[in-house]
Amino acid sequence: MGVDIRVENLNAWYGPVHTLHDVNLHIPANHATALIGPSGCGKSTFVRCLNRMHETNPAARAEGKVLMGELDIYKDATPVEIRRRVGMVFQRPNPFPTMSIYDNVASGLKLNGFRKKRVLDEVVERSLRQAALWDEVKDDLKKKSGASISGGQQQRLCIARALAVDPEVLLMDEPASALDPVSTAKIEDLIFKLKSQYTIVIVTHNMQQAARVAENTGFFLMGKLVEFAATTKIFTNPSDKRTEDYITGRFG
Amino acid sequence: MIRIKFQQSLDELKERLLVMAGMVEQAIQRASEAYSTRDENLCDLVRQSEPAINRMELEIDQLALDLLAMEQPMAIDLRFILAVIHINVDLERMGDQAASIAARVLDLRKMANVDLPVDIPRLALLAAAMVRKALQAFIEGDAEMAQSVLLLDDQVDEMNREAFHALGNLIKNKPEQAPQALSALIIARNLERIGDHATNIAEDVIFWVRGADVRHHTLSDVHP
Numbered sequence: 001m002g003v004d005i006r007v008e009n010l011n012a013w014y015g016p017v018h019t020l021h022d023v024n025l026h027i028p029a030n031h032a033t034a035l036i037g038p039s040g041c042g043k044s045t046f047v048r049c050l051n052r053m054h055e056t057n058p059a060a061r062a063e064g065k066v067l068m069g070e071l072d073i074y075k076d077a078t079p080v081e082i083r084r085r086v087g088m089v090f091q092r093p094n095p096f097p098t099m100s101i102y103d104n105v106a107s108g109l110k111l112n113g114f115r116k117k118r119v120l121d122e123v124v125e126r127s128l129r130q131a132a133l134w135d136e137v138k139d140d141l142k143k144k145s146g147a148s149i150s151g152g153q154q155q156r157l158c159i160a161r162a163l164a165v166d167p168e169v170l171l172m173d174e175p176a177s178a179l180d181p182v183s184t185a186k187i188e189d190l191i192f193k194l195k196s197q198y199t200i201v202i203v204t205h206n207m208q209q210a211a212r213v214a215e216n217t218g219f220f221l222m223g224k225l226v227e228f229a230a231t232t233k234i235f236t237n238p239s240d241k242r243t244e245d246y247i248t249g250r251f252g
Numbered sequence: 253m254i255r256i257k258f259q260q261s262l263d264e265l266k267e268r269l270l271v272m273a274g275m276v277e278q279a280i281q282r283a284s285e286a287y288s289t290r291d292e293n294l295c296d297l298v299r300q301s302e303p304a305i306n307r308m309e310l311e312i313d314q315l316a317l318d319l320l321a322m323e324q325p326m327a328i329d330l331r332f333i334l335a336v337i338h339i340n341v342d343l344e345r346m347g348d349q350a351a352s353i354a355a356r357v358l359d360l361r362k363m364a365n366v367d368l369p370v371d372i373p374r375l376a377l378l379a380a381a382m383v384r385k386a387l388q389a390f391i392e393g394d395a396e397m398a399q400s401v402l403l404l405d406d407q408v409d410e411m412n413r414e415a416f417h418a419l420g421n422l423i424k425n426k427p428e429q430a431p432q433a434l435s436a437l438i439i440a441r442n443l444e445r446i447g448d449h450a451t452n453i454a455e456d457v458i459f460w461v462r463g464a465d466v467r468h469h470t471l472s473d474v475h476p
Contacts, residue, residue, distance in 0.1 A: 236326075237327065237331070248326050249255040
């Protein structure tokens with residue numbers, strides 16, 4: 001099951017550049033939350049702080065508190081532990097190109113020391129079914145490589161790979177921006193299904209997509225969280241003029 | 253300013269709605285004058301304007317639909333287009349009410365002229381004032397002005413109720429004047445409906461400007 005995420009006074013820097021300013025936010029469990037804003041507004045930095053990926057850049061640092069359920073991820077856990085609990089899917093599908101479909105999905109488990117074939121088989125099938133990919137690849141699991149399937153399938157493969165380690169949170173950084181409308185619809189359907197089991201945070205430039213998939217939406221601008229509210233409120237009657245100007249296309 | 257084409261389309265939508273509103277206002281004014289003068293030509297003009305108003309309604313609906321489909325408007329733009337779609341319907345129905353008044357005046361022309369206990373010209377003036385104010389609020393995007401329209405609706409409703417009682421008594425006491433009284437009753441009802449449509453337009457302006465849905469609320473909710 002998903003956990004809620006509480007972010008308190010989160011700040012982030014790339015070298016001397018202060019990229020996130022005092023972000024406070026409560027992301028409810030088992031909901032999809034969309035983050036929108038113009039390029040460079042800090043929304044991707046924000047999600048990378050939620051799984052401590054931000055600090056993999058030597059020049060980057062973050063301060064503040066991020067609670068996943070009861071766990072303070074900057075105090076009580078290592079980045080490796082966090083990334084098992086928090087799966088991430090990126091803009092461009094990034095399957096391991098030389099691995100089979102099966103091995104792509106099983107890779108996280110194998111890294112965590114699981115070797116039993118029966119367990120791996122079960123998890124691979126369950127994850128691929130959850131990612132709505134099983135029926136399309138079940139006959140080629142070990143024959144085809146992760147890179148040999150279509151872009152939309154690759155992205156669902158990456159989702160299956162993230163789900164295989166049984167995370168509580170799924171971060172998606174523009175997961176459908178490189179996909180055609182049919183593949184995009186499949187990813188959105190998937191988000192709709194998965195949010196009953198996981199807490200989903202999705203960064204998107206596509207505001208219609210945010211409106212379609214997320215219950216809550218946050219608008220970032222110049223490293224600040226300008227507004228966070230129910231998605232219907234944000235897209236029909238936002239409180240802040242800057243949000244309105246952005247979503248109506250008056251700047252950005 | 254970006255999305256220039258979209259902004260131009262929104263301006264065009266507003267402009268077309270105002271052209272239609274002008275036609276409807278003229279029809280109401282002519283129908284009211286036709287009642288006072290029993291002028292057959294004015295009645296014909298009102299009835300002839302109805303098909304043109306109906307055509308405008310379809311064109312505005314199509315343009316609004318195109319913008320929703322092609323531009324995926326958000327927030328104030330989305331509310332504006334929804335308001336236009338609603339106002340479009342109200343204007344078309346006001347046109348129907350004006351045509352109905354003209355038809356009743358043509359009936360009255362065939363009857364003996366009697367003194368009716370109802371001030372239709374005053375009721376018409378009040379309803380027309382509501383329409384003007386609601387449209388002015390739409391032109392200026394002025395929610396305060398739109399709110400003042402809601403207050404006027406009570407006066408129109410009250411006048412319509414008075415007309416109903418007075419004309420009901422006339423029918424009871426002078427049955428020979430019942431045909432004239434019934435026509436006047438329908439006209440009073442038409443004008444009261446015009447006031448209701450003006451109220452709807454005012455509510456749509458408030459929704460567009462403030463994002464607040466004040467439909468089906470009491471005045472004390474709207475004027476806390």
